[in-house]
Amino acid sequence: xxxxxxxxxxxxxxxxxQTSIKPVxxxxxxxxxxxxxxxxxxxxxxxxxxxxxxxxxxTGRNPQTGEAIEIDGYNQPSFKASTTLKxxxxx
Numbered sequence: 001x002x003x004x005x006x007x008x009x010x011x012x013x014x015x016x017x018q019t020s021i022k023p024v025x026x027x028x029x030x031x032x033x034x035x036x037x038x039x040x041x042x043x044x045x046x047x048x049x050x051x052x053x054x055x056x057x058x059t060g061r062n063p064q065t066g067e068a069i070e071i072d073g074y075n076q077p078s079f080k081a082s083t084t085l086k087x088x089x090x091x
Contacts, residue, residue: 007021032050035050036050036051036052036077039052044082045082046082046084047082048079048085049082051077051078051080052076052077052078053075054073054075054076055075057071057073
């Protein structure tokens with residue numbers, strides 16, 4: 001499912017127009033982006049948690065030359081599904 005399909009499905013479920021639902025969906029996604037960029041954890045009960053996971057800096061190798069290179073540490077967004085969501089999916 002992509003964003004357009006999600007908007008269509010929500011609009012049909014709520015008997016609303018897609019044009020009225022689209023800004024709401026986009027605002028939700030934007031707020032998740034903002035919160036993650038500020039280092040916040042987003043907990044949505046019965047759905048899951050969005051958070052950042054930090055990957056430490058490490059030494060890698062250039063496969064062509066074999067030269068050691070330093071790979072910087074970085075934050076990566078992650079999602080952990082709630083127990084409720086996992087149970088609902090696996091029914």
